[in-house]
Amino acid sequence: MRLYIEESLSQGICLVLNQQQSHYICNVMRLKKHDNIYFFNGKDGEWLGEIADISRKSVQVMLKECIKAQQDEENLYLYCAIVKSSALSNVIRQATEMGVTCIQFLLTEYTVVKNINFERAKSQAIEAAEQSGRISIPEILPPINFCNLPDSQNRNFVLCDETGEGQSPDKVIKGKKNLAIIIGPEGGFSPNELNLADKFSQKLSLGKRILRVDTAVVAALAYANQA
Secondary structure (H helix, E strand, O other), X not given: OEEEOOOOOOOOOEEEOOHHHHHHHHHHOOOOOOXXXXXXXXXXXXXXXXXXXXXXXXXXXXXXXXXXXXXXXXXXXXXXXXXXXXXXXXXXXHHHHOOOOEEEEXXXXXXXXXXXXXXXXXXXXXXXXXXXXXXXXXXXXXXXXHHHHXXXXXXXXXXXXXXXXXXXXXXXOOOOOOEEXXXXXXXXXXXXXXXXXXXXXXXXXXXXXXXXXHHHHHHHHHHHHOO
């Protein structure tokens, strides 16, 4: 069992888990005293802990040893149009599993949904990291308008173009660092946005078929992970 926690992690520290985590450990996982739990916070690596005291309201865990050191991650940015909640959940989960370090949602001309629940989004990223073995979570930033993307510095922007004008991954992604993948809404980018994209990004083809946003995220990030 793995848990993300925001406290610092080091040998000998006794962690007092919050009510939600304690409920999960006691009533869902049904762990007992002396059972092991693994912890990570995105900064101090992954740690093995042993349950020192447990009740329905509180769980205390003693940290024993670091089993995996924290390592620097390759920057991988995802800029994705806001979509409906079920697809949005898939985007966050899949981006976390595939190593995205920063997620920022976009407002485009054809975007229908305008807001996201940040608390829920972070919880979904944490859950995905806990389940996938990742020892960090992506940063999730407030949405920005598509036209503000060129102001971002030190990014190799790659826009997934559904119009057929995009190039193959070998020409667009291979060998690039600080990749920033851009995914549009279900209705695609407007002509004005595609013209603007020519000024600061390269266009990537994901094949002949029109993909759902969450499917396009997986396809693009798979290429990015092979860069």
